[in-house]
Amino acid sequence: MSANQKKYVIGMDYGSDSCRALLVDTSNGEEVATSVHYYQRWKEGKYCNASANQFRQHPLDYLEGLEKTIKEVLAQAPNVDPQSVEAISVDTTGSTPVAVNEQGIPLALVPGFEENPNAMFLLWKDHTAVQEADEINHLAKTWGGVDFTKYEGGTYSSEWFWSKILHVIREDQEVAQAAHSWLEHCDWIPYVLTGASTLADFKRSRCAAGHKAMWHPDWNGLPEKAFLSQLDVRLAELRDRLFEATYTADDVAGSLCPEWAEKLGLSTDVKIGVGTFDAHSGAVGGAITANTLVKVMGTSTCDMVVGSYEEVGDKCVRGICGQVDGSILPGMVGLEAGQSGFGDVLAWFKNVLAWPMRQSGASEADIDAIIPNLTAAAEKLAVEDGQVVALDWVNGRRTPDANQLLKGAIQGLSMGTDAPRLFKAMVEAICFGSKAIVDRFESEGVPVNAVVGMGGVAKKSRFVMQTLADILNKPIQVVTSHQAPALGAAMYAAVVGGVYASVGEAMEHMSSGFDKVYQPIPSNVEFYQQQYERYYALGQFVESSIKTENEQVSSVEAGVL
Ligand SMILES: Nc1ncnc2c1ncn2[C@@H]1O[C@H](COP(=O)(O)OP(=O)(O)O)[C@@H](O)[C@H]1O
């Protein structure tokens, strides 16, 4: 078949720091061209305040990336006729919502709001809404009606839709008044590409709504107004301007609008898919099957599983980030869990060590060598060299049982504790955090029969991956593609563009396969089973002390103490 008879699709993946476009041959999943764009304003640290956990992204960062990367992949593949590009599907981080006006335009693109962080996207890891999440949780358990958190693991997070909206509308009256509605990032990009101008009939993502906005068919969509009004009457009013129906990512959101068709050099026949989240799309890119845990391992992790309706049924899996019909594969229940920090925990340790190095004028190359050097030294230590135990909660805990107030801890330091031993303990901590998630799935009746890894850490660190296999006591297969979420988006696009009838069929033809398997080493498994007990006990101790501290603070604030 000549290049011109083939059918192509574009998978567009928006990560935390950058976005990428992937041009894919639908016949075999070949990644024909790829282009990455780092968000300019984000790179400059604009609109963020890490010490206040405020992470905002400007819509222009996303639009610039969209245009640049898609044009670049087309330019890199002159043999591909743009007419043979059938569809574009998009995945993004989430929950990453933005306030929009009546036309669905993010407020930061409306005169007067250009520099206002509250008028921008609140990135998934923005934790400014911890207090609002607490309120939502408290109300859900006490208001006397249905517990709307029940399909979201029973705990609503500060990373999610309603917590963030509540926080912004309380903090910023101008944004609150100008916000007609709110859109997730994964909905806004298809909205732009299809040239939509009315929100009411736009197809919103099932994945985003179900995992982050407490949308569920049992209560006809979003939480009822009686519940929302007890949080803030404006939330109840907003409900009328949000959505009722939701759509899975194999569905068509519309066709490429003339303005973007011209900008990108594509035809208006190109279909645009309903948006989804990066982790869910990554699971599809990793060719997920029933009871396989797909771990997207980067700065954070997202741990994805699909189960049949018979297996998951009405069961509510406690402490995870939700279970949603069709959020990964249409026809199955998608379950999401994850860690707020994974590679980020190692990056934190690197940054601690880098501080004095930078003061003495060390180069960025020296600093980049910290993790590889520590890895080489830690790999040489005996696995049983395990005096130090650490917790992985430096960025809070996402699952099991979301609690963003938790902090990291290190126990067992002695004069003999050097940097490689601390690094080894950090690596073990992030892997123990993964085990806590697997244990929770299994104890809740969702068996994990296989593990698939993808993302930066899975590709870069043999040491982390072997430790993970030993701690989970399960083999881990690593996905060949370096761009699994974008590949997953391309697979959805192949269905949206009518090339395949189902996501399953697209995965069959377009999967990149696996290029490595890590097998657990029995003697290490045994050691780590004991060491996990120490991790667990340290976690219990830290969690109870933080709880006591917070109770004391609340009592002081309430004038009790
Ligand atoms: N050699 C390494 N060993 C372990 N972790 C690494 C290594 N190199 C980079 N990392 C971690 O990988 C993470 C970045 O992962 P990546 O998947 O590229 O990013 P993202 O999560 O933003 O998509 C960083 O947190 C970094 O600390």
Ligand SMILES: O=C(CO)[C@H](O)[C@H](O)COP(=O)(O)O
């Ligand atoms: O929670 C999510 C999806 O449900 C986030 O999108 C995800 O954790 C972002 O990760 P990354 O920075 O690796 O793109």
